Amino acid sequence: MLKMHNIRxxxxxxxxxxxxxxDFSLEVNEGEFVSVTGPSGSGxxxxxxxxxxxxxxxxxxxLLDGEDVSSLNDNQRSRLRNEKxxxxxxxxxxxxxxxxxxxxxxxLRYRGFNAKERKKRIEKVLEQVGLxxxxxxxxxxxxxxxxxxxxxxxxxxxxxxxLLADEPTGNLDSLMARQVMELLEFINEWGTTIVxxxxxxxxxxxxxxxxxxxxxxVSDLQRTAAPTAxxxx
Amino acid sequence: MLELRPILSALxxxxxxxxxxxxxxxxxxxxxxxxxxxxxxxxxxxxxxxGVAVEDINTFGYLAIPKDYDKFEAFRLDLDMIRALxxxxxxxxxxxVPLSGSGSSSGFYTEPNMEVGATAANFYTVDEHFIExxxxxxxxxxxxxxxxxxxxxxxxxxxxTVAVVTQRLADEMFPQGNALGxxxxxxxxxxxxxxxxxxxxxxxxxxxxxIAGRGVFYPAIMDQWFTYIVRAEPGxxxxxxxxxxxxxxxxxxxxxxxxxxxxxxxxxxxxxxxTMVKVLTAVVILxxxxxxxGVVGLTVFWITQRQKQIGxxxxxxxxxxxxxxxxxxxxxxxxxxxxxxxxxxxQIFNGFLVSEFNQPALPLTVTLAxxxxxxxxxxxxxxxxxxxxxxxxxxxxxxxx
Ligand SMILES: Nc1ncnc2c1ncn2[C@@H]1O[C@H](COP(=O)(O)OP(=O)(O)OP(=O)(O)O)[C@@H](O)[C@H]1O
Ligand SMILES: [Mg+2]
Numbered sequence: 001m002l003k004m005h006n007i008r009x010x011x012x013x014x015x016x017x018x019x020x021x022x023d024f025s026l027e028v029n030e031g032e033f034v035s036v037t038g039p040s041g042s043g044x045x046x047x048x049x050x051x052x053x054x055x056x057x058x059x060x061x062x063l064l065d066g067e068d069v070s071s072l073n074d075n076q077r078s079r080l081r082n083e084k085x086x087x088x089x090x091x092x093x094x095x096x097x098x099x100x101x102x103x104x105x106x107x108l109r110y111r112g113f114n115a116k117e118r119k120k121r122i123e124k125v126l127e128q129v130g131l132x133x134x135x136x137x138x139x140x141x142x143x144x145x146x147x148x149x150x151x152x153x154x155x156x157x158x159x160x161x162x163l164l165a166d167e168p169t170g171n172l173d174s175l176m177a178r179q180v181m182e183l184l185e186f187i188n189e190w191g192t193t194i195v196x197x198x199x200x201x202x203x204x205x206x207x208x209x210x211x212x213x214x215x216x217x218v219s220d221l222q223r224t225a226a227p228t229a230x231x232x233x
Numbered sequence: 234m235l236e237l238r239p240i241l242s243a244l245x246x247x248x249x250x251x252x253x254x255x256x257x258x259x260x261x262x263x264x265x266x267x268x269x270x271x272x273x274x275x276x277x278x279x280x281x282x283x284g285v286a287v288e289d290i291n292t293f294g295y296l297a298i299p300k301d302y303d304k305f306e307a308f309r310l311d312l313d314m315i316r317a318l319x320x321x322x323x324x325x326x327x328x329x330v331p332l333s334g335s336g337s338s339s340g341f342y343t344e345p346n347m348e349v350g351a352t353a354a355n356f357y358t359v360d361e362h363f364i365e366x367x368x369x370x371x372x373x374x375x376x377x378x379x380x381x382x383x384x385x386x387x388x389x390x391x392x393x394t395v396a397v398v399t400q401r402l403a404d405e406m407f408p409q410g411n412a413l414g415x416x417x418x419x420x421x422x423x424x425x426x427x428x429x430x431x432x433x434x435x436x437x438x439x440x441x442x443x444i445a446g447r448g449v450f451y452p453a454i455m456d457q458w459f460t461y462i463v464r465a466e467p468g469x470x471x472x473x474x475x476x477x478x479x480x481x482x483x484x485x486x487x488x489x490x491x492x493x494x495x496x497x498x499x500x501x502x503x504x505x506x507x508t509m510v511k512v513l514t515a516v517v518i519l520x521x522x523x524x525x526x527g528v529v530g531l532t533v534f535w536i537t538q539r540q541k542q543i544g545x546x547x548x549x550x551x552x553x554x555x556x557x558x559x560x561x562x563x564x565x566x567x568x569x570x571x572x573x574x575x576x577x578x579x580q581i582f583n584g585f586l587v588s589e590f591n592q593p594a595l596p597l598t599v600t601l602a603x604x605x606x607x608x609x610x611x612x613x614x615x616x617x618x619x620x621x622x623x624x625x626x627x628x629x630x631x632x633x634x
Contacts, residue, residue, distance in 0.1 A: 074552070075552050093630055
């Protein structure tokens with residue numbers, strides 16, 4: 001599903017060059033639920049951004065679904081994000097001016113679905129996250145946990161193969177965090193590959209596999225372990 | 234793919250700022266389109282044909298110092314001298330100068346002894362050189378012969394028996410087209426004045442008055458009111474102005490000469506119209522500039538405010554084009570709303586100007602053209618910010634707080 005080999009990413013500012021990722025190699029298989037942990041600034045978000053085609057690596061090779069994405073142009077990358085990848089952010093990132101229905105509609109419109117298809121999908125995912133009754137509400141009228149469920153619905157509506165989550169429970173209390181986690185596990189059971197960055201060791205343990213990122217690299221312990229081994233939780 | 238509905242519902246949450254810009258656009262449309270018709274009317278007024286050779290004519294008058302000065306003799310000597318000067322095409326003497334803002338008018342009738350229903354017209358006294366000297370175009374009949382020119386002193390009661398009139402006066406007084414050979418009468422008078430010639434056009438001394446274009450020329454020289462009208466060969470006007478001034482002073486130093494180009498007098502007459510055109514043009518440019526600034530400001534502000542949202546949209550699969558299109562479409566919606574409001578306002582405002590200030594009516598086509606132009610200005614103003622918005626990185630979705 002996802003295969004990174006010796007990915008490097010450095011940020012250059014006027015004064016310093018930060019190596020956010022160095023020789024980062026990782027493979028994630030179809031259907032896996034991988035959690036990513038590591039100290040702050042270790043490169044977790046950078047890895048997720050590159051995996052999700054939000055940023056381009058400085059070097060190395062990245063195959064998504066067997067396709068080398070380094071040669072794609074901006075439009076092709078946008079399309080791939082839209083079709084194959086779902087994003088869940090720590091801050092939910094719902095569009096405040098749009099109601100829940102229209103928020104979920106955003107990626108579907110970019111996909112080019114007709115109105116009927118979009119409506120069908122939106123209603124389905126809203127049902128899945130248990131917020132059908134709130135379709136016309138604005139994000140600000142919901143609790144954090146509900147907002148994150150809408151964000152998950154938005155990520156799911158396009159039926160992505162691959163779900164990327166950057167601290168999806170970071171802004172939630174533990175009860176809501178558990179609900180979101182259960183939702184993600186449910187989604188994963190239906191076949192969606194999930195990579196989730198988290199600071200919460202309990203949640204990290206619930207994934208099939210935990211990746212430890214230290215100093216821009218997958219920590220040595222895990223590198224030696226066979227990356228293809230799927231450990232069923 | 235258009236995303237009108239979500240843009241509309243997002244706009245609805247910012248309706249005050251959107252409406253303010255829309256109103257600004259509408260107001261600009263209302264003012265600019267009305268200003269443009271006034272500009273157009275005044276420009277047309279200034280540039281309409283005068284019937285005389287404005288660019289080539291100088292005029293000269295003088296104040297004689299001695300009390301018993303023989304003016305008629307002076308006129309003859311002056312004019313003979315002027316006509317012989319190099320660069321002079323023709324010269325005449327007249328009571329008034331066309332386009333100068335100073336003149337005489339009188340009421341005329343087609344029947345004797347009439348008191349009401351006169352056709353008001355400007356009148357001039359001129360010598361036999363007047364058609365050439367003014368650069369007019371004789372379209373029917375004849376001009377005057379030297380023997381016809383009367384010398385009218387202060388106490389003289391002699392009256393002309395022939396006249397040349399303008400085409401406009403001929404058409405208005407004799408709609409059947411039989412002016413030539415017919416007589417006109419001054420109010421309450423039974424003395425016929427036969428029309429012997431018709432000139433194509435002469436706007437008269439007051440081009441903005443309702444009687445502009447109606448002119449009557451008498452074969453006469455008055456010692457009370459006189460100005461030499463001297464037409465130069467093309468391109469010689471300024472040289473002739475100096476030369477004639479010099480020679481007049483040389484021939485008789487005992488007088489104060491005043492001279493001017495006809496162009497200068499015309500400019501002075503139209504000074505108000507010219508100022509109006511300049512002020513309104515400045516208003517049009519300024520308002521358009523301000524509205525463009527407003528659009529740029531609001532677009533930049535909204536884009537800055539929605540940086541995160543733009544990043545999220547990019548992360549969710551929006552192409553750069555989709556982002557730029559979003560903001561242009563948003564701008565188009567606001568501008569269209571404003572312009573529709575402005576369209577109505579323009580007509581209402583114009584109705585007021587027409588009824589209260591006698592300004593020209595605003596044709597729908599002008600408002601429409603202004604509306605389209607303003608729409609273009611608004612889109613152009615939003616274009617650069619919209620293109621820059623597309624450069625916001627999708628990583629903004631995960632990076633910024
Ligand atoms: N746009 C950028 N410009 C410069 N440096 C950057 C940029 N983005 C990230 N970095 C640096 O790259 C390194 C890795 O950052 P990253 O966000 O991937 O860390 P992280 O593991 O997600 O941290 P956290 O747990 O705090 O979210 C950090 O040192 C960070 O300062
Ligand atoms: Mg991070």
